[in-house]
Amino acid sequence: xxxxxxxxxxxxxxxxxxxxxxxxxxxxxxxxxxxxxxxxxxxxxxxxxxxxxxxxxxxxxxxxxxxxxxxxxxxxxxxxxxxxxxxxxxxxxxxxxxxxxxxxxxxxxxxxxxxxxxxxxxxxxxxxxxxxxxxxxxxxxxxxxxxxxxxxxxxxxxxxxxxxxxxxxxxxxxxxxxxxxxxxxxxxxxxxxxxxxxxxxxxxxxxxxxxxxxxxxxxxxxxxxxxxxxxxxxxxxxxxxxxxxxxxxxxxxxxxxxxxxxxxxxxxxxxxxxxxxxxxxxxxxxxxxxxxxxxxxxxxxxxxxxxxxxxxxxxxxxxxxxxxxxxxxxxxxxxxxxxxxxxxxxxx
Amino acid sequence: xxxxxxxxxxxxxxxxxxxxxxxxxxxxxxxxxxxxxxxxxxxxxxxxxxxxxxxxxxxxxxxxxxxxxxxxxxxxxxxxxxxxxxxxxxxxxxxxxxxxxxxxxxxxxxxxxxxxxxxxxxxxxxxxxxxxxxxxxxxxxxxxxxxxxxxxxxxxxxxxxxxxxxxxxxxxxxxxxxxxxxxxxxxxxxxxxxxxxxxxxxxxxxxxxxxxxxxxxxxxxxxxxxxxxxxxxxxxxxxxxxxxxxxxxxxxxxxxxxxxxxxxxxxxxxxxxxxxxxxxxxxxxxxxxxxxxxxxxxxxxxxxxxxxxxxxxxxxxxxxxxxxxxxxxxxxxxxxxxxxxxxxxxxxxxxxxxxxxxxxxxxxxxxxxxxxxxxxxxxxxxxxxxxxxxxxxxxxxxxxxxxxxxxxxxxxxxxxxxxxxxxxxxxxxxxxxxxxxxxxxxxxxxxxxxxxxxxxxxxxxxxxxxxxxxxxxxxxxxxxxxxxxxxxxxxxxxxxxxxxxxxxxxxxxxxxxxxxxxxxxxxxxxxxxxxxxxxxxxxxxxxxxxxxxxxxxxxxxxxxxxxxxxxxxxxxxxxxxxxxxxxxxxxxxxxxxxxxxxxxxxxxxxxxxxx
Numbered sequence: 041x042x043x044x045x046x047x048x049x050x051x052x053x054x055x056x057x058x059x060x061x062x063x064x065x066x067x068x069x070x071x072x073x074x075x076x077x078x079x080x081x082x083x084x085x086x087x088x089x090x091x092x093x094x095x096x097x098x099x100x101x102x103x104x105x106x107x108x109x110x111x112x113x114x115x116x117x118x119x120x121x122x123x124x125x126x127x128x129x130x131x132x133x134x135x136x137x138x139x140x141x142x143x144x145x146x147x148x149x150x151x152x153x154x155x156x157x158x159x160x161x162x163x164x165x166x167x168x169x170x171x172x173x174x175x176x177x178x179x180x181x182x183x184x185x186x187x188x189x190x191x192x193x194x195x196x197x198x199x200x201x202x203x204x205x206x207x208x209x210x211x212x213x214x215x216x217x218x219x220x221x222x223x224x225x226x227x228x229x230x231x232x233x234x235x236x237x238x239x240x241x242x243x244x245x246x247x248x249x250x251x252x253x254x255x256x257x258x259x260x261x262x263x264x265x266x267x268x269x270x271x272x273x274x275x276x277x278x279x280x281x282x283x284x285x286x287x288x289x290x291x292x293x294x295x296x297x298x299x300x301x302x303x304x305x306x307x308x309x310x311x312x313x314x315x316x317x318x319x320x321x322x323x324x325x326x327x328x329x330x331x332x333x334x335x336x337x338x339x340x341x342x343x344x345x346x347x348x349x350x351x352x353x354x355x356x357x358x359x360x361x362x363x364x365x366x367x368x369x370x371x372x373x374x375x376x377x378x379x380x381x382x383x384x385x386x387x388x
Numbered sequence: 389x390x391x392x393x394x395x396x397x398x399x400x401x402x403x404x405x406x407x408x409x410x411x412x413x414x415x416x417x418x419x420x421x422x423x424x425x426x427x428x429x430x431x432x433x434x435x436x437x438x439x440x441x442x443x444x445x446x447x448x449x450x451x452x453x454x455x456x457x458x459x460x461x462x463x464x465x466x467x468x469x470x471x472x473x474x475x476x477x478x479x480x481x482x483x484x485x486x487x488x489x490x491x492x493x494x495x496x497x498x499x500x501x502x503x504x505x506x507x508x509x510x511x512x513x514x515x516x517x518x519x520x521x522x523x524x525x526x527x528x529x530x531x532x533x534x535x536x537x538x539x540x541x542x543x544x545x546x547x548x549x550x551x552x553x554x555x556x557x558x559x560x561x562x563x564x565x566x567x568x569x570x571x572x573x574x575x576x577x578x579x580x581x582x583x584x585x586x587x588x589x590x591x592x593x594x595x596x597x598x599x600x601x602x603x604x605x606x607x608x609x610x611x612x613x614x615x616x617x618x619x620x621x622x623x624x625x626x627x628x629x630x631x632x633x634x635x636x637x638x639x640x641x642x643x644x645x646x647x648x649x650x651x652x653x654x655x656x657x658x659x660x661x662x663x664x665x666x667x668x669x670x671x672x673x674x675x676x677x678x679x680x681x682x683x684x685x686x687x688x689x690x691x692x693x694x695x696x697x698x699x700x701x702x703x704x705x706x707x708x709x710x711x712x713x714x715x716x717x718x719x720x721x722x723x724x725x726x727x728x729x730x731x732x733x734x735x736x737x738x739x740x741x742x743x744x745x746x747x748x749x750x751x752x753x754x755x756x757x758x759x760x761x762x763x764x765x766x767x768x769x770x771x772x773x774x775x776x777x778x779x780x781x782x783x784x785x786x787x788x789x790x791x792x793x794x795x796x797x798x799x800x801x802x803x804x805x806x807x808x809x810x811x812x813x814x815x816x817x818x819x820x821x822x823x824x825x826x827x828x829x830x831x832x833x834x835x836x837x838x839x840x841x842x843x844x845x846x847x848x849x850x851x852x853x854x855x856x857x858x859x860x861x862x863x864x865x866x867x868x869x870x871x872x873x874x875x876x877x878x879x880x881x882x883x884x885x886x887x888x889x890x891x892x893x894x895x896x897x898x899x900x901x902x903x904x905x906x907x908x909x910x911x912x913x914x915x916x917x918x919x920x921x922x923x924x925x926x927x928x929x930x931x932x933x934x935x936x937x938x939x940x941x942x943x944x945x946x947x948x949x950x951x952x953x954x955x956x957x958x959x960x961x962x963x964x965x966x967x968x969x970x971x972x973x974x975x976x977x978x979x980x981x982x983x984x985x986x987x988x989x990x991x992x993x994x995x996x997x998x999x
Contacts, residue, residue, distance in 0.1 A: 061843075065859075094845060097684070097838040110848050110860065117838035119683060120850040121676070122706050128631075128673040132680025132688065135664045136629055137839050140684070158676070161669040354666075361660035365628040366685030366837055368662055370804045373626030373687065374766075375652040377799040380624060383648070384796050386565075387610035 054090035062087045064111040074226030074252030074267075075105050075174045079112040081229055082143070085236040086113060089284070097133055097140040101126040101155060104181055105147035105174035105252070113143070124155025127162035127171075131354070134167050137364040138355050141240070142169025149179050152188040152207045159209075163216035163245060168353045170239045170246045173209055174226075176254035177265040184257040191264045191337065196257065210344050211330045213247040214323060219347040220246035221326070223340065225270045226253065231341060234309070237282040238343065243304035244351040251339070270339065277318050277329075277342035278311040301346055311343060320346050403595045411441050411466040413477040413598045417544070418490045420483050422454030424538035427566055427577070428545050429460040433791055434562035435554050437611050440603040442468040444908075445791040446984065451636070451729045457486040468605060470792065471908035472984040478552070478598055480544045484508060491515065499551070499596055501544055516594060520547050525587060529580045542577050546584020551596040556585060610796050614787035614905075615691075617758035617797070618717055619644035621765015622689055623652050624800055627715075629688040630665040631677035636729050637785035638691040638719035671696035675703040675716065679778075682707070682714035683849065685809075685837040687769045691717040694736055695726065697743065704778055705744030706851045709874075711824070711833065713772035713779075713807065720784040722982050731982030732785035734904055737958040740780045741932050747871065751881050752780040752932040756907035760930070761787065762797040767886070773807035775881050776832060784953070786984040787905040808834045812842040822857035823847040824870060831877030878933060885931035888938055896925035899945035900994065901938075903929045903959060905984060906951050912987030913994070920991070922998055924949070929959070934966055942970050949994050955980035 052058055062083045067076050086093065096116035100106035102123035109118040121129040126144060134142050151159045151173050162171070177190040184198035189209065194202040213221045220242040222235045232250060239246035251270055253259045259266045264273075278298075281291045285306030291298070298312040299319065311320060319325055326345035333340045415432070419425040426447075433445040442465050450456035463473045475495045481487050481502040488508070491500060496514040504519035522543045526536050549556055560578055567573040619641050627649075632642045646665060653663045668674035674690045681688035692700065697718050707714055722728040723735045740752050751771055753764040764781050772779040808828075810821060815836065821844065824833045833856075836845040847858040855866040856873075892914055902910050907928055917924050927941045942948050942963060948970075950960035957976030964971040977993040979985060 094841050094843070095839055110850075115843055115846050117836075117846045118848040119680070119710075120848065120852070121679075122702055122851060125672055125676045125703070128668065128676025129680035129683070131666070131673075132629060132631065132677035132682075132686075133684035133838065134680075135666065135677075136681040136684035136686040136688070137837075140839050157669055158673055161673065165666075358664045358666070359660055360664060361655045361658050361662050363655070363662065364839075365662065365664065365681070366839070368626075368628060370626070370806075372655075372662060373628065374624055374800065374804060379652055380620075380797065380799050383620060383652075384610055387612050387796075388608070 053087050055092060057087065057093065059083065059087040061115055062093060062113055064109070064114040067108070067111040069104055069107065070256050072255040073104070074176065074254070075108050076111070077226045077229065078172065078174055078232060078250055078252055079108050081232045081236055082112045085233050085240070089237060089240060091141060091240065095139060095141050097142055099126045099130040099133070099142065099144040101146050101150035103147040103150045103179070104254070105145055106150055108145050108174070124150050124153070125158050126150070127155065127158035127167070130169060131162065131165060131167050134169055135354060135358065135365070137366040138360070139364055142167070144169055144171045146171065146173050148173060148175040148177060148187040148189040148209070152209055160212065160216045163213050163218045163247070165354045165357070166217070166219065166244045166352060168244050168355070170236070170248065172248045172250060174252040175209065175249055175265070176252050176258055177263070178254050178258040180254050180257055194263060198257070208330055208334060209249045210247070211327060214327055214330070214345050218247050218345070219244045219351045221345040222247065222343045223249045223251070225251045225274050225339070225341055227267050227270045228274060228341065231276065231280060234280040234282045235343065238280070238303060238309045241303040241305045241307045244353050264337070264339070273339040275315070275338055275340050277315050277320070277340055277344070278313050280343065281310040281312070283308045283310065301343070302348060304348060304351070309343065320344060323347070403597055407597060409477065409598045410601050411464050411603060413464055414473040414475055415462040415478040415480065415548070416476045416490070416493070417460040417462075417480040418483045418486050419458055419460070419541070420454070420485065421450055421452050421456045421458040423482070423541065425458070425460065425482070425541045427538070428541035429462070430566055430791070431545055431559055431562045432548060432554065433462055434565060434611065435558040436462070436464055436600060437606050437793060438558040438561055439555060439600060440606050441600060442466065442470070442605050442793065444470045444793070446472060446786065447790060448983070449730050457483050464600060466603065466605070469908065469912040469987065471912050471987050474986045474988045480548070481506070481508070482541070482544065497597060499598065501547055518547065518551065518592060518594070520544060520584070521587065525580060525583050529576070529583055531576050531580070535576070539577060539580050542580035543584045546581040547588045549581065550585050550588035550592065553599045553601065556581065606793055608796070609793045611791055611793045612758050613640065613789055613791055614755070614758050614761040614783050615641035615719065615789060616644040617761035618755070618765045618781065618783060618788070620648055620797070621762035622715070623648045625766030625769040626687045626804055627689050627769065628663045629678060629681035629686040630663070630690065631668045631674040631681070631688070632665075632690050633668050633671045633674045633692070633696060635671070635693045635696045637721055637789045638693045638696070638717060640789060641691040641717055641719060671699040672703065675700040678714040679703060679707050679712050682712045682772070683838070687773070689715040689717065691719060693719050693721050694723045697736055697740060701744045704750070705746055705748050707778040708744065708748045708750065709746075709851055710849045711776040711835070713776055715768045715772050715779050715781065717781045717783060719788040720782060722980070728982045730785070732905070732953065732984055733980055733982065734782070734784055734906070734953040734958070736782060737954065738961065740782055741962065749878060749933070750778055750780055751775060751885055752782050753886065754782055754903040754930050754932070755787065756904050756928060757794060758787070758792045759794045759797060764886070766800045770802070770805040771885065774805050774832070774884065775877060776807060776835060777877070782904065784905050808832060810834050810836050812840055812845065815840070815842045815844050824854065824856045824858055824873065826873045826876065830880040831873050831875070832880060882933045882935055885933070885935060887935050888927045888929045888941070890925065890927040890937065890941060892923070893925040896923045896945070898922070898924045898994070898998065899941060899948040900924045900926045900951060901929065901941065901948055901959070901963070902951035906953055909985040909987045909990050910951060913990035916987055916991040917994060920995060922994065924994065932962070939967055942967050942974070946973055947975055947997065948973050949975050949977050949997060951985065951990060952976065952978040953980065953985055954978060
């Protein structure tokens with residue numbers, strides 16, 4: 041995997057913030073939980089990119105994963121809402137204040153079961169934000185039931201054998217019209233960071249389905265959502281390098297070996313092909329690759345699908361004014377007395 | 389039955405003026421649903437209104453697109469009563485399917501208009517019949533065949549105009565308003581009206597015992613439905629974010645928002661909307677969105693009805709407990725379950741008041757007129773933001789979907805109250821703050837909006853246990869302290885919600901307490917009761933929680949008749965719970981038949997109690 045050179049991290053970022061200012065409260069999840077690793081990635085990526093923490097709004101539903109927004113970006117507002125229905129809360133907030141940087145964390149139960157409807161409609165509305173699913177195939181807080189993303193043939197101490205087919209959230213997102221869909225593995229921090237950076241640069245909704253092992257209930261050797269399984273079976277579609285708008289592209293690659301994807305904010309992700317001919321800008325190819333992965337039980341990761349042109353976000357779809365609704369003055373909110381008189385004139 | 393035969397049977401007769409009912413009768417128009425009678429009925433209503441006659445129109449319609457029976461009742465009341473009238477005097481029987489029942493419902497001495505090709509048995513001899521050549525008149529009008537069914541209703545408009553004396557010029561003016569000046573539509577409808585008037589003048593010689601005459605009682609008044617009034621009030625309350633899911637009878641409230649907002653809330657420089665209306669995938673999402681919007685600083689609302697309200701229960705608890713302002717209009721209909729979706733009732737009083745699991749209770753506003761729909765439209769946002777909570781406005785189908793006359797709405801009398809919000813400068817000034825601290829002793833904390841450019845602005849909003857600094861807690865003392873503060877906040881709410889209106893206290897021996905759209909029936913019943921030597925004071929409650937005036941009223945009279953348009957007497961139940969020591973004097977007078985209450989029923993119910 042090609043990355044920018046491992047220089048020591050600067051103490052303060054572009055905005056003058058220290059990395060510590062991107063941290064949250066101490067985690068109360070089980071030691072070793074994949075979710076904590078993802079929280080750390082969020083902290084370092086937001087620090088590195090110089091994301092303005094006061095402009096970030098964190099959202100989550102209910103479940104272990106949904107607790108995590110308390111554990112990163114303590115200087116950002118957060119809303120831990122109800123089970124499976126965070127997408128609607130996020131939609132209302134992001135529509136209200138289009139300047140907010142939305143960062144949502146959900147889980148496989150939260151998104152794939154109770155929240156499936158809202159997830160699909162969030163995708164359909166293209167609400168601009170990053171939506172991370174911390175996917176471990178199991179309900180942790182209720183002590184180990186299967187979730188809808190558990191693979192067929194999986195076994196759990198509490199729940200026994202899973203005979204139901206899994207829901208592939210990436211495929212669901214692509215079918216629903218998502219324009220940035222990635223899958224990664226909490227045990228692959230560099231890829232998670234590269235994808236997070238790209239997601240934050242995307243115009244529109246960016247979905248990251250990150251396999252994030254549950255060390256307590258679903259990390260046994262024959263689990264397909266365990267660290268061991270992930271480390272052994274992860275098949276990266278490409279090596280990713282994220283290059284910020286103001287940086288020069290220094291990654292070496294031969295013509296045809298890599299795909300540079302120009303993001304809306306001017307940054308670029310260079311996807312160096314590991315799997316020949318995989319083109320993440322081809323929607324149908326992305327779906328068939330996911331289907332093949334399901335068929336052969338392959339654990340593919342990377343930027344599965346991305347579309348940068350003509351992404352109409354919900355703000356575009358509602359033809360909204362640039363000024364956020366939350367910033368309107370009383371005069372802008374309440375029409376004049378003359379306006380009321382004119383409406384009433386038609387009612388006499 | 390041929391028209392000519394009919395006329396030879398009934399000799400024209402002059403009715404003495406003292407036997408003519410002028411401006412005090414009820415018309416019922418029976419049509420199959422989807423036959424386009426709304427234009428005709430609104431035209432009659434508006435024409436009478438234009439003639440200065442107090443008038444109300446009520447649409448009694450089925451949950452159906454096309455075919456099932458529907459009725460439109462128009463009450464003319466020279467005394468200005470606006471309640472549904474039990475008696476029906478003039479029947480326009482356009483629907484063969486309901487003809488028999490409709491005819492039976494007429495008062496003795498009533499009149500019945502019907503299409504002359506109808507093969508119905510004219511079974512009553514105490515009714516005067518007026519067959520109308522509907523098909524012939526429509527055919528002769530030359531209107532396009534595809535529009536014939538719709539325009540056929542204009543025949544009864546014309547015949548009624550002749551029989552009752554509705555001025556044709558006012559009919560034209562009403563159509564002009566209805567079609568917003570579109571000449572072609574007005575002309576084709578007027579064509580049929582004029583033909584029907586001419587036919588009636590030439591062929592009907594029997595006089596109607598019911599007549600309209602010009603008055604001056606609607607001068608300066610407006611006519612509108614409650615949903616549109618609520619929408620307009622919300623716009624003048626600064627609503628910026630609306631999320632909703634279609635459900636009868638609340639849909640037209642959002643339709644009206646979609647009419648008014650583009651007119652009133654466009655940024656003139658960019659020509660773009662300064663609002664958002666999102667049709668959600670369900671009510672769960674609709675309320676989730678308005679909570680997100682309220683949290684982020686928008687004045688946000690949704691409109692729904694009973695089944696939608698049930699779906700909103702969990703999120704309502706979240707809004708209550710995280711203290712996010714937002715407004716929910718519940719335009720109530722009949723329950724339980726799907727119930728009768730197109731029939732009215734005050735069915736959600738208790739469920740809205742206590743909506744959600746855990747110990748929740750909510751501010752509910754109870755408008756009784758279109759004027760109050762407008763007022764509570766803007767005031768609900770001030771209350772929601774002042775109290776940082778979810779506020780319900782409980783209207784109902786009768787108020788929301790029917791046409792009412794009213795004095796014009798008053799422009800909001802108070803500046804907008806955005807509540808306790810700390811911006812970056814305020815945060816610097818206060819130095820230290822906590823999201824759920826009770827700084828002022830009124831239980832209402834301070835909040836910040838996401839995106840506030842200040843290192844101390846952020847806090848974490850959660851439906852789980854939190855302490856006064858919005859940190860997660862499972863400590864009993866912190867939990868109890870938070871609930872205590874919420875209870876204090878509810879007591880503050882009690883002091884700032886709209887107070888009740890109390891009338892007729894002089895010489896009163898009993899009390900009547902009610903709310904919402906029952907008002908017109910009770911106002912009329914008070915007069916009837918007085919005629920029967922019963923003097924009742926009347927208090928109309930306008931909000932939950934009860935303000936101190938409610939307790940005082942209940943304590944004042946030995947018997948309090950509490951009038952509800954639901955089966956269980958939900959307001960009576962709330963009063964008994966709130967004032968257990970006075971529970972014995974509370975008499976529930978409840979009706980739940982899908983119809984607006986009548987003065988007759990209220991009067992008789994009270995008389996029965998007083999006998």
